[in-house]
Every structure is written in structure tokens, then in C-alpha cells.
Amino acid sequence: MAAERLVVIGGDAAGMSAASQARRLKGPDELEIVAFERGHFTSYSACGIPYWVSGDVGARDDLIARTPEEHRERSIDLRMRTEVTGLDVSGRRVRALDRESGEAYWTGYDKLVIATGARPVRPELPGMDAAGVHGVQTLDDGQALLDSLDALGTEGARRAVVVGAGYIGVEMAEAMLKRGFEVTVLNRGEQPMATLDPDMGRLVHEAMDGLGITTVNGAAVTEILTGADGRVTGVATDAVRYPADVVVLGIGVEPETGLAREAGLPLGPQGGLLTDQAMRVVGHEDIWAGGDCVEVLDLVSGRPRHIPLGTHANKHGQVIGSNVGGGYGTFPGVVGTAVSKVCDLEIARTGLREKDAAAVGLRFVTATIESTQRAGYYPGAKPMTVKMIAELRTGRLLGVQIVGREGSAKRVDVAAVALTARMTVEQMTALDLGYAPPFSPVWDPVLVAARKAVAAVRGAGN
Amino acid sequence: MAAERLVVIGGDAAGMSAASQARRLKGPDELEIVAFERGHFTSYSACGIPYWVSGDVGARDDLIARTPEEHRERSIDLRMRTEVTGLDVSGRRVRALDRESGEAYWTGYDKLVIATGARPVRPELPGMDAAGVHGVQTLDDGQALLDSLDALGTEGARRAVVVGAGYIGVEMAEAMLKRGFEVTVLNRGEQPMATLDPDMGRLVHEAMDGLGITTVNGAAVTEILTGADGRVTGVATDAVRYPADVVVLGIGVEPETGLAREAGLPLGPQGGLLTDQAMRVVGHEDIWAGGDCVEVLDLVSGRPRHIPLGTHANKHGQVIGSNVGGGYGTFPGVVGTAVSKVCDLEIARTGLREKDAAAVGLRFVTATIESTQRAGYYPGAKPMTVKMIAELRTGRLLGVQIVGREGSAKRVDVAAVALTARMTVEQMTALDLGYAPPFSPVWDPVLVAARKAVAAVRGAGN
Structure with missing residues (x-):
């Protein structure tokens, strides 16, 4: 039995980078590593999903950097389709639920990595669960969207409405355009790309016009319209009804920190876990957190900030793995690139x-x-x-x-x-x-x- | 009559940027500006010559940022085809030679900018002056090469030898390849691109092979071979004779500082003028120098270094013009990008x-x-x-x-x-x-x- 037990919650970029780096530094005799992933995939590029949907990337598996089997070959006890539903900080244990078998169990840790990621913002609107309405957060989401597009076939009206005009929104607008759809982007804000100032967002708007993508600013969606068959038929705002054969939600994400909140771990103003530069959760010597579920220091403003990006998640994982494995690493912060x-x-x-x-x-x-x-x-x-x-x-x-x-x-x-x-x-x-x-x-x-x-x-x- | 008189030697990037910036800050009543250029052109992109030769850039004039007339419209007394052949520092005057009329005269200055540029290294070898042997330093050089290529026509053997495998050499290799020549690059060094370490230069060599460009390393040219008509027929090294219909010299440049040397101005180890961060010639309150004729501080090594590059020349000119015009600017140095x-x-x-x-x-x-x-x-x-x-x-x-x-x-x-x-x-x-x-x-x-x-x-x- 290993001297120490590391538990990792979340099998994507931050979690599995941490696990891999810790394993590089400590062998199975020194460190047992158990990782829980509630979904079907590990270590994949969510950022690549728009390019898979567009057809630029041929196959789903191209987006997977490392499969569960590859992780297991490196002596990581990776438990797929298993969700961590409870965290007992004082007892140093987590509650796991196997979503296939329904079995639930508590298991202990010496060191814990929280890499629970982010969840898409899904406004509570009528019709949000209609067939043909798709998020693009996970590979499962991407597959569902592609299946939906296949089912639509190539005949008849081909209108796509993208809700949201941030990175995911504009990338999905390109993807749907490449698949031959008439694309309308419904943007709540003043201009697309709210991560830019409006004067620069206006340039994006004009260029999207030039590409044949219709962008509607100041468009607050009030309802997803559905037909008798339960399938989406359009999107309504206060003012206008936009017909749609498919709706893509690109409204952004928020930190997935329900578990951490219940356990009393410190959260920042945007709901992300707060850590020090070693990615250790503030006030908790043996708990680390990284990826889309944390807030990081903005080096320009000096304030914490939630920036869900794969490149940060990989760096966090690398730093956490170094520290868990007995080395030393720091993540000084971001400038928001x-x-x-x-x-x-x-x-x-x-x-x-x-x-x-x-x-x-x-x-x-x-x-x-x-x-x-x-x-x-x-x-x-x-x-x-x-x-x-x-x-x-x-x-x-x-x-x-x-x-x-x-x-x-x-x-x-x-x-x-x-x-x-x-x-x-x-x-x-x-x-x-x-x-x-x-x-x-x-x-x-x-x-x-x-x-x-x-x-x-x-x-x-x- | 203006309060002060500025004389600029050299009408390309550094000199005319300095003149223009000084003019922006001081009107003709305050500052008279006289600029001498021995060639036919001002303010042009020598870096663009390979792309003009290749055909990527359609016309010579595309490379000219500002014509003599445009400079004159800004109240700069620009004297074309006029070479400065003497500098009398204690008398604050320069000797000018009008190359059209043959007229020579001394003219005084209060402030002087030396922007004499660089001259191509031309080894003293038999046949160097043969028809079909071309440098590519100036627009005149580029025109002569293009005329020579036109004269060759499109029939018969079309072999180009490029002597030198630095930036100009490899860019000219591309240009000649694009014009349909079989291209051989004769490189004196261990690998092409001596500004890289040889292990990285080797990658360039392999890639050039893949592009169909033959690169011969360790090739010291001993003679340019000529035919009975005085036209080039090939290039000889100790070991091999390479047939050629045209030869392009891309061996590099050295600072054009004969005038400065004769006047006793301070030169660095590579023959370039030495200045402070304001681009003022060391020890000379009213003389500035910039562009390809100076050495600049290498911020990494702390040593002076000669780096002839248009982007530096423009920055130097900007800084000089600010200082001459009563403002303040500095050029802290380069890192050698x-x-x-x-x-x-x-x-x-x-x-x-x-x-x-x-x-x-x-x-x-x-x-x-x-x-x-x-x-x-x-x-x-x-x-x-x-x-x-x-x-x-x-x-x-x-x-x-x-x-x-x-x-x-x-x-x-x-x-x-x-x-x-x-x-x-x-x-x-x-x-x-x-x-x-x-x-x-x-x-x-x-x-x-x-x-x-x-x-x-x-x-x-x-």
C-alpha cells in the first residue's frame, strides 16, 4: 500500500494534468492516485468542439489528448462515469456515485485535487429542453449536436440560431455557416465579443455581417419555440421571433463549485475556488484546485477573476502535480489573454x-x-x-x-x-x-x- | 532665415525619418533642413527588394514609402544625386558633390544627422564586375538585376547561383526559384543562416533541399567565371565550378562610415558609429547618427552590435528627429530579433x-x-x-x-x-x-x- 493517497475530482485538463505530473514525480509505491470523472471522456480539448462541428476536425477522438486507458497504464486508478457527490473536509473523504451501477461509497484521501470545471449557463426559459437545442460544453454535447444535424438531413430550411456572441458563440456561428446554415446570432449585449470594448466589438459585428452571419445586438431571448413534435422551431425575443431548425447555446460558463461550496471551501466573487500561487485552496493545506472551477489573480487589476480556458487548466494541473508530487511550482496569475x-x-x-x-x-x-x-x-x-x-x-x-x-x-x-x-x-x-x-x-x-x-x-x- | 540649420546625410529610412520628425516638431522658420542623397531614391524598403525580384511585389514604386517630391512638400531641402564627400566637424560643415553636374561645395550646419547606411561586402575576386553579377542592396541594384533577367529571356539554361546564405541569400534564393531558375546557394559557413546556431541552420538546409534549392556549405568562392562576351558563366570554388546564367551576391553589408572615420568620429568594433541612447554620436553634442551606419547596444550581451535592419533605422530616425526638434526620445538598444x-x-x-x-x-x-x-x-x-x-x-x-x-x-x-x-x-x-x-x-x-x-x-x- 502506498504511503499517501491522492484523490482527483474531475478527469479533464486540470485534474489529469495534475495526476500525470504527480505520477511523474512519485511512483505507485509512494503515491496512490484515484481520479473520478463523471462523464465518458478524459483529457479532451473542449476548445476544439466548434472545429469538430464545422468539419475542420474529422473525428471526435482527434480532440482527446489521452484516453482513460492511457491514464490507467500510468497507474492512475481512474473511475469513469463516477461523480463525486460529497466532500467531507474534516474527515478527509469524498462520496462517489457510480452512475452506471448506482453504487455510492465514501473513500478517503490524504491529498485532494478539485478540478470540477465549469457548467454552461442555461437560462430558465420555456423550451430550453426541446430537441434541437444544444450546448457545446462537452464532447457529449458536441456529439448530440452532430447527431441532431445528421437527423435534419440536407433538405428543407436550414436555419441556425446561436444564442450568445462570446468566443463560443462566434466560433459556433462559423461552424454552422461552414455546414451550410443561415446563421443568426442573438447577442444580449451592445456588440458581439463582450470581452472587447464595444468599439472593437463593432468591428467584429461588421466583419460578421460581411461573412454573411446576421448578428442581432440587444436581443434578450424570452422563449425557445417548439413545434407539435417537441422539436425547436425558433427563438423568441421580446420583439422578434427567429425561425430555427437548430439552436446552439453559447452563453458562457460558471465555475462548477457546488461541492466546494457545501464543504465550506472559500469561493471568490464569481463563484470560483480561491487558491494561493501554488494552487492550494486558501486555508487548506492538502487541497488543491485548478482549471475552470477556480478564480485566479489578474496581474493587471490585482483582483481575482474567473477565466475558463484550457491553456490555464493545463498550467494549473502542471503546478498542482508538481506540488503534490513533492516538487514546487507556482501559477502567478493571468493577464487575460x-x-x-x-x-x-x-x-x-x-x-x-x-x-x-x-x-x-x-x-x-x-x-x-x-x-x-x-x-x-x-x-x-x-x-x-x-x-x-x-x-x-x-x-x-x-x-x-x-x-x-x-x-x-x-x-x-x-x-x-x-x-x-x-x-x-x-x-x-x-x-x-x-x-x-x-x-x-x-x-x-x-x-x-x-x-x-x-x-x-x-x-x-x- | 531659420534660426538653425540641420543637415542630413543619407535620404533613406533613418535620415528621412529624422528629417520628417524634426519638421513635425519645428517649422521652416525655426529649422532649415537640408538632406543629401547620393542615389536616385528616398525612403524605400530595401527589405522588399527580394519580393520585387520574385514578382510578389509588382512595381518598384510600391517599395517607396515617400518620394523626393513628398519630402520637399514638407519643406525639406532634399538634394538628390548629391554625395557628401567631406565632413569638417570643427568647422561645422560638409562638402557636397552633385553627381549630375559635377559641382562641389561646402555647406554649414548647426546640427548634423549621419545616416549613410551600409555598403554590401563585395569580395575582391576575379570576375566580380562581370555582366550578370548583381548585388541587391539598393533599388538601382534591384532594377539592374531585373533588367538582366529580362535580357536573359525565358529560353535556354536558367541557372542562378546565390552567393551567401544569410537573410538576403535565402530570400533571393526564393525569388530566383519563383522566377523559374534552378538555384544553387553557395554558403561559406557550416550551415545556412549563420545568425542561427548550426543545429537550427541544419533544419533550414534540409527544408531548402525540400524546396528544390541546392545549398552547398563550406563553399568559398574563388572566382566568377565569364565568357567571351564578358558575361558571367559560372562561379568557381576551390573544388567545383557551378554554371550560372546569373549570380546574386547576398554576402551581407558593413557600415558605410568612411566619412565618419576620416572626420575622427568614434567607431565601434564592427566599424559602426557609436552613439548614446539619444542617438547622439559619442562626444559630439550636435551630431546624431542612425540606421545601418551605427552600432547599437545589445541589451542581452551588453556589447555594441551592428544590426542593419529597416525597422531599427526607422526607430533611430524617429528618436533623432525628436531630439533635434527639441523633444526627447531614446533608443535603449536591441535584443537582435x-x-x-x-x-x-x-x-x-x-x-x-x-x-x-x-x-x-x-x-x-x-x-x-x-x-x-x-x-x-x-x-x-x-x-x-x-x-x-x-x-x-x-x-x-x-x-x-x-x-x-x-x-x-x-x-x-x-x-x-x-x-x-x-x-x-x-x-x-x-x-x-x-x-x-x-x-x-x-x-x-x-x-x-x-x-x-x-x-x-x-x-x-x-
Whole structure:
């Protein structure tokens, strides 16, 4: 019997990365690892689901980084279709429910990793459970949507309504467009991509128009309309009824922390678990948490923030596994970088939006420039808009947003590193970024934005 | 008459950026600006010449950012085809030679900007002046090459030899390949792209093979062979004679500082002018220098370095113009970032190579990883190799080199910012870089390299 027992709740990115990394550092004689996953899959790329639905990715299994069998080969006692329904912190044990057999049991731990992820926001509206209404959070969701599309066949009306215009919404809009649907996106907010400021969101809106995707802003869904057969027929807002053969919900997610809440673990303002930099749950020496169920430190604002993203979940898992395995790792925080695309339109952001900066009492200036991602004379040069937000007086970079064509989005990484290093926009103007005509104008668009931001800081006085 | 007189030597990126920025800050009543350019063109993109030769860029004028007339409209007294042949620092005057009329004259300055650029290295070999042997440094060079190619016509043997396998060499190899030539690159060094370590250069070599470009390493050219008509027929090395219908020289450049040397201005180890961060020539209050004729501070090694690149020249000009115009600007230095491509192969580097680090007495570890630029399951995912060099013990990032396909090169910018901020590879592992399947695997390749570099630093002990 191993010296210690690690229990992991949740078999996706954060949980299984933690388990794998702990196993790399400690063999089965030293550490027993038991992992519970309530679903059918482990370690998969939920971010890839829109591309599987669109047909860009051929098969579901392409999205699976590691199967249950592969985990078990590494001496991880992975129990699939088993949900953890109770957590007894003082007794150091969890209650597991095997969803196949119905068997329930308590099992003890020395160390615990909570990686319960996030659950989609599903507003309580009439018709939400109708056939043809689909979330796209899990592989099971994706499969259900694809089965539903197959059942629709290729004949007759092919109208898709996507509810929500965040990352998942716009990516699913692309996916449905690629599958030949007429796509309408119903967006509650002022502009699509609420993770951008509205002036940049407007550029996304215009580009989506150009791609043939109809976006309706300020559209609050009141009802999912259904036919006599119980299948969806449309989506109603206060004002309009939009006919639909299929409805995709892309409204976002919230931390899945019911278990943690009941157990009295500390939660942040957005409902995510609070941890220290070692990803240890605050006040609990032997409990770690990571992935979509935690809030992390926003290095720019200094506030905790819930950012469900696979890339963070993997880093959390790596850090947790190192610490559980007797090594040492830290996750210092995030700056809020995200990239996405709708067909050939690329969208990126990092740091604070105007309203984020205002909310934490920062005074700031903004600068927006239009340039091209390549030298203007080079084939394929296309417009790229960069918005930069800098603190008044100090000139510290606060955030960057980019909307442009191919080759635009990943430029946000320059700003992500600059934010991490707490650079000023003045310092950024001197950055030695790669230049050659196929890759950039002689002044990289990020530098052009920085120069304009410097002028704005100087011009604004105090 | 204006209160002050500014003389600018050299009408390309650095000189005319300086003139334009100074003019923005001071009107003609305050500042008279006289600029001398010995060639036919101003403010053009020499970096674009390979793409003009290849046909990717349709017309020479596409490469010209601003014509002489446009400069003159901004009250800059630009004197074309006029070479500055003497500099009298104590008398504050320059000697100008009008190459059209033959007229020579001295003219005074209050403030001077030296932006004389670089000249191509042309080894003294028999046959170097033969018809069909071309440099590609200036627009005139590019036009001469294109005229030569037109004269060759489309019939008969079409063999091009490119001498040199640096940026210009490989870009010209692509250009000649695109024009239908059989291309042989003669490379004096161990591997092409000597700005990379040889292990990364080897990847470039293999990829060039795959593109149908023959690269001969360790090839020291001894003679340009010519026919009875005086036209080039081939290139000889000690060992082999390579037939050629056209020869392109891409051997690199050196600072054009004969004038400065004669005037007793301070030059660095590579022959470039030495300036402070304001781009003022060391010891000379009223003389500034910028562009390809200066050495700049390498922020990683702390040594001066000659890096002829249009993007630096533009920044220098901006800084000089601000200072001359009564504002304030600085150019803190470079980290040595460069990107290039050969067809769909992308090449990037920043910071120190192994031999650079060794030369300044740094002890280091290296880590090389292979990944893909997109999620492995996303269409168009292609290999990308990242090499990272980190200082022993401290783990400070020293350099990054990248060879990969579309979407690889500009990732070097992340390392460029990290070098500027003097980050450790450990700090880099936590960078919040943009992730979505079309743009990156869940672990960005730069982060994968950083993780491996951390392990190398830890594993190497002291």
C-alpha cells in the first residue's frame, strides 16, 4: 500500500494534468492516485468542439489528448462515469456515485485535487429542453449536436440560431455557416465579443455581417419555440421571433463549485475556488484546485477573476502535480489573454477593457490605430486594428485588443508579455519585434499603437 | 532665415525619418533642413527588394514609402544625386558633390544627422564586375538585376547561383526559384543562416533541399567565371565550378562610415558609429547618427552590435528627429530579433546564439523542442522547432531560435519582449499567451521550450 493517497475530482485538463505530473514525480509505491470523472471522456480539448462541428476536425477522438486507458497504464486508478457527490473536509473523504451501477461509497484521501470545471449557463426559459437545442460544453454535447444535424438531413430550411456572441458563440456561428446554415446570432449585449470594448466589438459585428452571419445586438431571448413534435422551431425575443431548425447555446460558463461550496471551501466573487500561487485552496493545506472551477489573480487589476480556458487548466494541473508530487511550482496569475476567429477574422484581447480599468479605479487613455499585418506592398496585406489602453501619467500598459485578418491575433502575445513585465507604452515603442515584409510593416502595428498611446499619455497631462 | 540649420546625410529610412520628425516638431522658420542623397531614391524598403525580384511585389514604386517630391512638400531641402564627400566637424560643415553636374561645395550646419547606411561586402575576386553579377542592396541594384533577367529571356539554361546564405541569400534564393531558375546557394559557413546556431541552420538546409534549392556549405568562392562576351558563366570554388546564367551576391553589408572615420568620429568594433541612447554620436553634442551606419547596444550581451535592419533605422530616425526638434526620445538598444522566410519555411531568432553567449563569458544551457504552430488536430498544423538558450543557475533567457512553417516566425516576438524584460525561463513558463486551436496547441511551443529549458537549468546544477 502506498504511503499517501491522492484523490482527483474531475478527469479533464486540470485534474489529469495534475495526476500525470504527480505520477511523474512519485511512483505507485509512494503515491496512490484515484481520479473520478463523471462523464465518458478524459483529457479532451473542449476548445476544439466548434472545429469538430464545422468539419475542420474529422473525428471526435482527434480532440482527446489521452484516453482513460492511457491514464490507467500510468497507474492512475481512474473511475469513469463516477461523480463525486460529497466532500467531507474534516474527515478527509469524498462520496462517489457510480452512475452506471448506482453504487455510492465514501473513500478517503490524504491529498485532494478539485478540478470540477465549469457548467454552461442555461437560462430558465420555456423550451430550453426541446430537441434541437444544444450546448457545446462537452464532447457529449458536441456529439448530440452532430447527431441532431445528421437527423435534419440536407433538405428543407436550414436555419441556425446561436444564442450568445462570446468566443463560443462566434466560433459556433462559423461552424454552422461552414455546414451550410443561415446563421443568426442573438447577442444580449451592445456588440458581439463582450470581452472587447464595444468599439472593437463593432468591428467584429461588421466583419460578421460581411461573412454573411446576421448578428442581432440587444436581443434578450424570452422563449425557445417548439413545434407539435417537441422539436425547436425558433427563438423568441421580446420583439422578434427567429425561425430555427437548430439552436446552439453559447452563453458562457460558471465555475462548477457546488461541492466546494457545501464543504465550506472559500469561493471568490464569481463563484470560483480561491487558491494561493501554488494552487492550494486558501486555508487548506492538502487541497488543491485548478482549471475552470477556480478564480485566479489578474496581474493587471490585482483582483481575482474567473477565466475558463484550457491553456490555464493545463498550467494549473502542471503546478498542482508538481506540488503534490513533492516538487514546487507556482501559477502567478493571468493577464487575460484570449484569441479567437470567425472564418478569416481574427480577434484577440489581453489585459483590461475600459470598463475593467474604470472598475478598479484606474484612470487611463486609449489609442486605436489601423495598420496591416504585413508590409502594405506585400501580397496578402490586410487591415488590422489595434486598440491600446494605458494608465494616465505612468503610461503603464493596461490592455490591448486586436481585430484583423490572418496573422493578427497572436500579436497580442507581445502585449501579454509586456503586461506581465508591467511595461509602459513608452518602453513598448522600443521593442525589438521581428520585421520582414511578409510578416510586418516596418513599424509593427503593436508599436504603432504604442506610439499613439504615448502621445495620448503625454497629451492628457495629469 | 531659420534660426538653425540641420543637415542630413543619407535620404533613406533613418535620415528621412529624422528629417520628417524634426519638421513635425519645428517649422521652416525655426529649422532649415537640408538632406543629401547620393542615389536616385528616398525612403524605400530595401527589405522588399527580394519580393520585387520574385514578382510578389509588382512595381518598384510600391517599395517607396515617400518620394523626393513628398519630402520637399514638407519643406525639406532634399538634394538628390548629391554625395557628401567631406565632413569638417570643427568647422561645422560638409562638402557636397552633385553627381549630375559635377559641382562641389561646402555647406554649414548647426546640427548634423549621419545616416549613410551600409555598403554590401563585395569580395575582391576575379570576375566580380562581370555582366550578370548583381548585388541587391539598393533599388538601382534591384532594377539592374531585373533588367538582366529580362535580357536573359525565358529560353535556354536558367541557372542562378546565390552567393551567401544569410537573410538576403535565402530570400533571393526564393525569388530566383519563383522566377523559374534552378538555384544553387553557395554558403561559406557550416550551415545556412549563420545568425542561427548550426543545429537550427541544419533544419533550414534540409527544408531548402525540400524546396528544390541546392545549398552547398563550406563553399568559398574563388572566382566568377565569364565568357567571351564578358558575361558571367559560372562561379568557381576551390573544388567545383557551378554554371550560372546569373549570380546574386547576398554576402551581407558593413557600415558605410568612411566619412565618419576620416572626420575622427568614434567607431565601434564592427566599424559602426557609436552613439548614446539619444542617438547622439559619442562626444559630439550636435551630431546624431542612425540606421545601418551605427552600432547599437545589445541589451542581452551588453556589447555594441551592428544590426542593419529597416525597422531599427526607422526607430533611430524617429528618436533623432525628436531630439533635434527639441523633444526627447531614446533608443535603449536591441535584443537582435530577426525574421525571414524561404517559400513557406519561416526562420526567426532573437538574443544570443550559443557562440555569442560563450563569447561574453556566459554559461548556459539549451533546450530544443518540436511542436506545431496550431493544435495538432487543427487543419494546417505543421512542425515548428524552438531552441531556447538560458543562463546557467539564474535561468535568465538568453536567446530563442525558431524554424517552422506558416505562423511560426512571429512567435519570436514573445521572446524578444521577455529578453527586454530580462525574464527567466521559469517566469516564461507562466506567460499568458493566446490560445485557441487555430492559433496554438494548448501549450504554446514557446512555453514548451521554456519548460524544457527550466528542466535543463535545474538539471545542470551549478
